[in-house]
Amino acid sequence: MRIEEDCIGKLAIDEDVLYGIHTTRALTNFPISTERTDPLLFKSLIIIKKAAAQVNAAAGTLDVRKSRAIVAACNSLLMGEHQDALVAPAIQGSAGTSVNMNVNEVVANLASAELKTIRVHPNDDVNQSQSTNDTYPTAGKMAALQALPPLKQALTFLIKTLDAKAHEFADVVKVGRTQLQDAVPTTYGHSFHAYASLFRRDLARLTRAAADLQAVNLGGTAIGTGLNASPYYRSHIIRQVNQLIDLQLKPAEDFIDATQNCDVLVAFSGAMKGLATDLSKVANDLRLLSSGPQAGLNELHLPAKQGWFIDYARKGQILSFQKSLIKLPFR
Known part of the structure; x- marks a missing residue:
């Protein structure tokens, strides 16, 4: 010790x-x-x-x-x-x-x-020349910017896939419903195009929110005034970070504002939550439309996937629980 x-x-x-x-x-x-x-x-x-x-x-x-x-x-x-x-x-x-x-x-x-x-x-x-108040939020933004490209790539692939399905099913007529009640005819082409439009909007929202993450308060130290950091440090630190990892960081317009306010992170979080909600909504739609095959809607046939089961015996009965599709977007 x-x-x-x-x-x-x-x-x-x-x-x-x-x-x-x-x-x-x-x-x-x-x-x-x-x-x-x-x-x-x-x-x-x-x-x-x-x-x-x-x-x-x-x-x-x-x-x-x-x-x-x-x-x-x-x-x-x-x-x-x-x-x-x-x-x-x-x-x-x-x-x-x-x-x-x-x-x-x-x-x-x-x-x-x-x-x-x-x-x-x-x-x-x-x-x-640092404070937790400028290093930690800057690191948080850097982490989000590094994690984002794979997500955007997957989302772009999803949009392209939905566009392809919209073209494939352009002439497949289905019942349009409101509150699960039959309404007017539509096509699965329209349905899948709508899904693609939804995720295109999510992608644009994420891209805009991510651009704001590039403005950082690094060099502002404790409250944004740069106290205890040399003028040389304050004018060179962000440039040096960009030399080490190309995230195109830039100094915030107002370091005191950037140090004390988290609205940029809230906006990015909101964009992520919006995407998760939309993924959940579409997953629910597909799950409902593929329900059956005998007593459900059975309009869509989803590819067979191995489920996760927990089996246990209780009073001679075998009960199985399968994780629902609703949980997948949040994994």
């Missing part, structure tokens, strides 16, 4: 862990759930730490030897090493401080181990 101390007091830390006292406190302070922080969020924070070390060294505010050691530590983490040290829980308090300090402490200990005779401090060195 090793003893570390912060403003609260001393704490014994396991000798073989790379994180420190702040992370250890977080693990006991927030035992709310077992959900881990998303790896993309950790990755984005590590990229920010690497860029900050490079810019701070160029600004003359960080020892070059420490900068190189920090960069080397970040590189090892980005290559997938020491992932067991990134343990800060996803559900926490204090605006992401626990996750930020988890990264700071791990990077600092790795860098110190490389330098041997020079200690790298998690706050003074790794977190230099």
Whole structure:
């Protein structure tokens, strides 16, 4: 065991862990759930730490030897090493401080181990010119931007597939219904074209919301004024992050506004929730239209898929429960 101390007091830390006292406190302070922080969020924070070390060294505010050691530590983490040290829980308090300090402490200990005779401090060195209030929201936006391309690719494929079905079924007449009551004739071509139009709108909404995520407050530090960050750092940090990962980040028009308001993230969340709702609605439609085959509508024939079953015996009866299609869009 090793003893570390912060403003609260001393704490014994396991000798073989790379994180420190702040992370250890977080693990006991927030035992709310077992959900881990998303790896993309950790990755984005590590990229920010690497860029900050490079810019701070160029600004003359960080020892070059420490900068190189920090960069080397970040590189090892980005290559997938020491992932067991990134343990800060996803559900926490204090605006992401626990996750930020988890990264700071791990990077600092790795860098110190490389330098041997020079200690790298998690706050003074790794977190230099930064605050959780600008690194954490920037990392969150970076993580969302990295996760989005596969989703957009899948959504584009879905739209093309629905368009193809609309063409294939253009002349297949069906009953149009309102509140499940027979209304007027229509075609399955119209139905599938409507689905495609719905998801085209979702794709456009996601694209617009993602563009707003590219404006970040990195360099604004605690409240957006840039206190304790050098002018050189403030003017170069976002550019350096873009050198490390091409997300086309740009400085927010108003750093104080970007630091204290989350409307951009709310809008992106809303676009994602809208997509999930629309996927659920279409899945429900298809499930209903394929119901049967004897006592349901049985208008559509969906490809056979292996279901998930839980079988158990109770009073001589065998009961089976199959996950409904409604849950699939949210997986």
